[in-house]
Amino acid sequence: MSALRSLAWEGESLRLLDQTKLPTEITYLSCRDYREVADAIRILAVRGAPAIGVAAAYAVLLAYRECLLSSDISAAFHQACQEISAARPTAVNLSWAVSEMEKVFDRYPAKEAGNALLAKARDIEAEDIHTCRSIGENGADLFQGRKGLRILTHCNTGALATAGIGTAFGVLSVLHERGAIECVYADETRPLLQGSRLTATELMEGHIPCCLISDTMSASVMRDKKIDAIIVGADRIAANGDTANKIGTYGLAVMAAYHHIPFYIAAPFSTFDFSIASGKEIVIEERDPDEVRKFAGVYSAPKDVPVYNPAFDVTPSSLIAGIITEKGVLKAPYEAAIEKYKKELAAKSRKEGLSAATRHSLDMCGKTVTTIPHSSFPI
Numbered sequence: 001m002s003a004l005r006s007l008a009w010e011g012e013s014l015r016l017l018d019q020t021k022l023p024t025e026i027t028y029l030s031c032r033d034y035r036e037v038a039d040a041i042r043i044l045a046v047r048g049a050p051a052i053g054v055a056a057a058y059a060v061l062l063a064y065r066e067c068l069l070s071s072d073i074s075a076a077f078h079q080a081c082q083e084i085s086a087a088r089p090t091a092v093n094l095s096w097a098v099s100e101m102e103k104v105f106d107r108y109p110a111k112e113a114g115n116a117l118l119a120k121a122r123d124i125e126a127e128d129i130h131t132c133r134s135i136g137e138n139g140a141d142l143f144q145g146r147k148g149l150r151i152l153t154h155c156n157t158g159a160l161a162t163a164g165i166g167t168a169f170g171v172l173s174v175l176h177e178r179g180a181i182e183c184v185y186a187d188e189t190r191p192l193l194q195g196s197r198l199t200a201t202e203l204m205e206g207h208i209p210c211c212l213i214s215d216t217m218s219a220s221v222m223r224d225k226k227i228d229a230i231i232v233g234a235d236r237i238a239a240n241g242d243t244a245n246k247i248g249t250y251g252l253a254v255m256a257a258y259h260h261i262p263f264y265i266a267a268p269f270s271t272f273d274f275s276i277a278s279g280k281e282i283v284i285e286e287r288d289p290d291e292v293r294k295f296a297g298v299y300s301a302p303k304d305v306p307v308y309n310p311a312f313d314v315t316p317s318s319l320i321a322g323i324i325t326e327k328g329v330l331k332a333p334y335e336a337a338i339e340k341y342k343k344e345l346a347a348k349s350r351k352e353g354l355s356a357a358t359r360h361s362l363d364m365c366g367k368t369v370t371t372i373p374h375s376s377f378p379i
Helices: 034-042 049-067 073-085 092-106 114-143 168-177 194-205 215-224 249-258 334-352 356-363
Strands: 007-009 014-017 028-031 149-153 181-187 210-213 229-232 236-238 243-246 263-266 312-315 322-325 328-330
Touching (some): 028 034, 049 092, 210 215, 243 249
Parallel strands (some): 149 229
Antiparallel strands (some): 007 014, 243 312
8 A cells, every 4th residue: 555645634734745745745735724725626636536525524624613703603513514526516425425414414513523522534535544544444355366457547546546445446456465467567658647647657656567547558458458347446436337426437438348358337325426417417627728738837839729638438337347335346237237236225225324425325326416517517
């Protein structure tokens, strides 16, 4: 596991590793204001759906402490929660964590919710650590008994994207522990290079055999290096299994299908959004055009050239071989598998109780949420 930690609560502030500076600088942000945390999420100083969720929980705690000075604590608190949720609308873990914290606040008199909110934020962090390990074990079990694996991954899904060992990266970590990895091929992940800046750093720190490639090399690598599997993370998964993840994921899935390579999603159950039927309803965030026009802060394209810069794309469930979660691995047909999975979890929850993340996903079943379809979905 990487020695770098994406975040740490320090009693009065949230310490965030500024991932925009990696790998050349290791710089930490000390956030004492919820707006600072929201800004860090927005500019990708903290990124990765699980880490965003944990950061959001602590941001809500900071917001609560500020709102204690307001004449209407409840109104100010819920307004602050809306601001935090708006930082990155595609990351379902963000809205989930804020919702969980709001539920805690609503159970107490406004001036007495502080300790409960702190406990909840810590629980969300601890739960993510446990979830990552379970995802890693479940994913590694798909390759039981195999050695010399060559796996391709995209973007960053490790300790820098979570509070634990990671989601897709967690699978790689467990496979490495079992001596099963020959090489992990990491896409650089344009335009912000999360693969080269972050994943390559974590692979090297973890002494996992690896090779960095540009995004445009992926098809050739699949063919020439005899890739055994592709494992990526997810920012949101629709009820039918369609998955939103970092831009470029959809293209990898299409190429994997052509080369007959299994394409896996690794994500916590909280990433499912049962309020949306398919990926066509997922709102895709478009980012600053200069992220594409510039390289390392220097313009590499005309300053006024038009740019299309979606942060994510949607991979149809028909291209996904399996969805690896902390509860197990879902296989196609996904609508039936997910429905069966929900029923099993609901029955289990009645007997022994479930995590807040799983309860949230189950609570979303059957609810209708207004979303704005993106006009340029490639599906």
